[in-house]
Amino acid sequence: MERFKLKVTPVADKKSIVRFGNARFTILKDRLIRCEYSYDRKFEDGATQHFWFRRQPRVLYKAKSTGKILEISTDKLILTYLETDEGFTPANLSIMLRAAGTVWKFGDIDDKNLLGTARTLDNCHGDFDLRGLHKLRLKPGLLSRSGWAVLDDSLSLVFDKFGFLRPWRNRNTDIYFFGYGEDYKACLIDYYAISGNVRMIPKWSLGIWWSRWQKYKQEELEQVAAEFEENGVPLSVCVVDMDWHLPGWTGYTWNPEYFPEPKGFFKRLHAKNIHACLNLHPSKGVGPHEKMYSKLAKYLGRDPEKKERIPFDLSDKKFIRGYFDYLHHPLEKDGVDFWWIDWQQGTESSISGLDPLWYLNHLHSADLARGGKKRPINFSRWGDNGSHRYPVGFSGDTLATWSSLKYQIYFTATASNIGYGWWSHDIGGFAQHWRDDELYTRWVQFGCFSPIFRFHNSGDPRLHNQPWTKAPAFRDAAIAALKLRRQLLPYLYTSAWENRCGGLPLLRPMYYETPGEEKAYLFPNQYYFGDRLIVAPFDEAADGNTGYTSKDVWLPAGNWYNFFNGKKYKGGKIQEIRGGLKDIPVFAAAGGIIPLQNEDGSLDLVLFRGSGFCEIYDDDGETLDYKSGKYIVFDCRSDWQEKKLTFSLKKKRGGLKKKVRLTAVLRGLSAAGILDATVNGKPATKVEAAAGDLRIEGMYYSGAPLELTVLFK
Numbered sequence: 001m002e003r004f005k006l007k008v009t010p011v012a013d014k015k016s017i018v019r020f021g022n023a024r025f026t027i028l029k030d031r032l033i034r035c036e037y038s039y040d041r042k043f044e045d046g047a048t049q050h051f052w053f054r055r056q057p058r059v060l061y062k063a064k065s066t067g068k069i070l071e072i073s074t075d076k077l078i079l080t081y082l083e084t085d086e087g088f089t090p091a092n093l094s095i096m097l098r099a100a101g102t103v104w105k106f107g108d109i110d111d112k113n114l115l116g117t118a119r120t121l122d123n124c125h126g127d128f129d130l131r132g133l134h135k136l137r138l139k140p141g142l143l144s145r146s147g148w149a150v151l152d153d154s155l156s157l158v159f160d161k162f163g164f165l166r167p168w169r170n171r172n173t174d175i176y177f178f179g180y181g182e183d184y185k186a187c188l189i190d191y192y193a194i195s196g197n198v199r200m201i202p203k204w205s206l207g208i209w210w211s212r213w214q215k216y217k218q219e220e221l222e223q224v225a226a227e228f229e230e231n232g233v234p235l236s237v238c239v240v241d242m243d244w245h246l247p248g249w250t251g252y253t254w255n256p257e258y259f260p261e262p263k264g265f266f267k268r269l270h271a272k273n274i275h276a277c278l279n280l281h282p283s284k285g286v287g288p289h290e291k292m293y294s295k296l297a298k299y300l301g302r303d304p305e306k307k308e309r310i311p312f313d314l315s316d317k318k319f320i321r322g323y324f325d326y327l328h329h330p331l332e333k334d335g336v337d338f339w340w341i342d343w344q345q346g347t348e349s350s351i352s353g354l355d356p357l358w359y360l361n362h363l364h365s366a367d368l369a370r371g372g373k374k375r376p377i378n379f380s381r382w383g384d385n386g387s388h389r390y391p392v393g394f395s396g397d398t399l400a401t402w403s404s405l406k407y408q409i410y411f412t413a414t415a416s417n418i419g420y421g422w423w424s425h426d427i428g429g430f431a432q433h434w435r436d437d438e439l440y441t442r443w444v445q446f447g448c449f450s451p452i453f454r455f456h457n458s459g460d461p462r463l464h465n466q467p468w469t470k471a472p473a474f475r476d477a478a479i480a481a482l483k484l485r486r487q488l489l490p491y492l493y494t495s496a497w498e499n500r501c502g503g504l505p506l507l508r509p510m511y512y513e514t515p516g517e518e519k520a521y522l523f524p525n526q527y528y529f530g531d532r533l534i535v536a537p538f539d540e541a542a543d544g545n546t547g548y549t550s551k552d553v554w555l556p557a558g559n560w561y562n563f564f565n566g567k568k569y570k571g572g573k574i575q576e577i578r579g580g581l582k583d584i585p586v587f588a589a590a591g592g593i594i595p596l597q598n599e600d601g602s603l604d605l606v607l608f609r610g611s612g613f614c615e616i617y618d619d620d621g622e623t624l625d626y627k628s629g630k631y632i633v634f635d636c637r638s639d640w641q642e643k644k645l646t647f648s649l650k651k652k653r654g655g656l657k658k659k660v661r662l663t664a665v666l667r668g669l670s671a672a673g674i675l676d677a678t679v680n681g682k683p684a685t686k687v688e689a690a691a692g693d694l695r696i697e698g699m700y701y702s703g704a705p706l707e708l709t710v711l712f713k
Contacts, residue, residue, distance in 0.1 A: 012045075031187075032176065039085075157351070198389065240277070242342075286309065397431065402540060427447040441477045538584070591612020600661075642712075663696065664696040
């Protein structure tokens with residue numbers, strides 16, 4: 001079972017560890033300390049569900065003891081511990097943040113935590129759970145206006161040497177103290193370093209996903225795919241809900257009424273570059289009616305003639321192997337690319353303390369990576385802390401209401417506070433009691449600027465998510481957003497790479513960049529989308545008289561530009577933004593360089609006034625070859641002076657060779673203001689004005705550095 005073994009470094013450097021009586025402290029970073037208390041002085045060095053990489057570069061610290069008092073100090077923190085035999089208490093363990101003078105004591109309540117995320121938005125109207133009749137509770141995140149946060153790993157399970165989970169020993173306290181003050185970005189980066197980075201998602205996962213809970217016949221799904229292609233927005237992922245298999249909540253055998261030739265179905269999808277995902281509800285085990293029942297029963301040492309249902313049991317290592325080898329691998333040979341691990345098995349299992357959803361996410365990810373070539377991708381609900389390693393998230397079945405749309409904007413950005421970035425939502429809403437095409441259109445626009453764009457609904461005939469089923473104005477606005485999503489692929493994929501390398505998630509709350517600015521906390525329905533864009537999706541219905549909607553948007557200090565037309569906004573204040581149905585409030589920072597991909601594979605590099613730079617990452621989009629250097633990173637820089645623009649592009653690193661046709665798009669400028677344009681010292685071949693932009697075409701990158709110079713009148 002080599003595929004399940006972890007490649008991790010959970011044992012910290014001995015010189016980073018201080019033992020004192022029944023306590024052990026590991027200085028992982030200058031602002032991050034692991035604090036353990038064990039009554040029998042047997043401490044845990046194994047990889048837990050949450051933390052895999054405790055062996056970090058050594059941090060300079062001092063440790064001194066006076067009698068029963070221990071003091072550990074770094075440049076940022078001072079930990080004080082009084083040895084007792086009663087475990088950690090507020091009286092014996094405290095940590096002071098040097099810069100702020102803030103003192104945390106063990107057991108303090110973090111009532112200023114900026115929160116993280118939750119497993120599901122099922123049955124939610126906004127942030128209110130209509131089934132449970134209570135407000136949705138987000139779990140705490142890593143960031144807090146208290147200046148500190150604590151993650152309790154005491155109940156987390158531990159991996160054995162084969163990569164399977166075993167229960168945690170009793171009576172241990174194991175907490176991680178994060179004392180980062182307002183340095184939110186550093187906190188997340190250090191968290192990824194010890195917990196494990198986000199997986200590199202396949203490029204195709206950033207396209208358009210289609211799903212609908214409906215008893216589809218294979219030809220009907222192919223017709224849906226054809227309609228998207230005919231309208232200029234080809235699908236990337238086709239998600240088939242539970243009715244692909246024989247009747248029942250759990251199933252592994254094709255239903256011939258709906259899928260008479262699954263191999264041919266998948267072959268035709270793949271020919272159109274559409275990847276396939278099947279819904280999975282494994283908790284009921286394997287019944288004798290399943291096609292693969294006999295083989296699995298024999299493998300598990302059961303008599304298939306008894307026709308006894310095989311229970312779902314993640315505590316049995318042999319069952320885990322059979323679960324994949326006999327149930328999933330044959331279907332993957334048919335053409336299934338990955339699985340939608342829907343949630344219906346509860347939060348308990350036969351292993352004490354094990355939430356089966358978390359474990360399923362982990363195991364499926366490891367299994368899909370078998371062979372060392374394919375990038376693993378899950379589609380599942382958030383399993384709890386550490387789930388950032390297993391994208392992509394399914395946020396659940398939300399009601400199609402304006403409140404739900406508004407809450408999803410906040411919910412998605414705030415999940416970054418626990419490192420979870422790749423949420424997908426039921427674009428358009430899962431269930432609705434009336435048709436609202438304006439709401440649908442605004443949801444599609446938010447989807448365009450979401451981590452993952454996925455249509456899904458309950459199959460209610462009032463909910464048709466195909467844009468061409470809407471009235472012309474809504475259809476056109478939705479299709480425009482879908483086409484823009486496809487253009488944004490280089491920007492999205494570069495952000496995915498940066499996140500994989502330990503950088504920040506794609507969507508981030510406003511306070512990441514300006515934590516000392518109070519207004520940054522008061523606008524939860526806008527967010528950073530990568531490094532250079534701020535998005536504030538319209539989330540309220542238009543005025544019935546004017547047909548326009550409006551939204552107050554706060555832009556940080558500096559110059560900002562309307563992403564679509566280049567209109568300049570002075571930051572540091574609140575702006576009232578009004579717009580029609582096709583408008584989306586998106587703002588580019590001064591000096592922003594945004595790569596957009598055209599249908600022919602060429603790139604438009606959209607430049608906004610001001611000096612800036614960006615990287616553009618690319619690889620084959622699907623395999624793990626990037627780990628051996630088969631990728632490329634471009635370095636792009638722009639320097640705007642009053643009468644001159646200098647733009648340069650060169651290869652920064654990577655072993656992939658790539659030729660790219662480029663167009664520089666000077667947003668909001670006209671040809672009337674240009675005096676001269678040269679590319680590597682020679683006159684530009686084509687300069688023209690189009691839709692309020694100045695376009696300089698005919699540039700190519702094929703290995704040698706490229707430099708564009710534009711002189712203005």
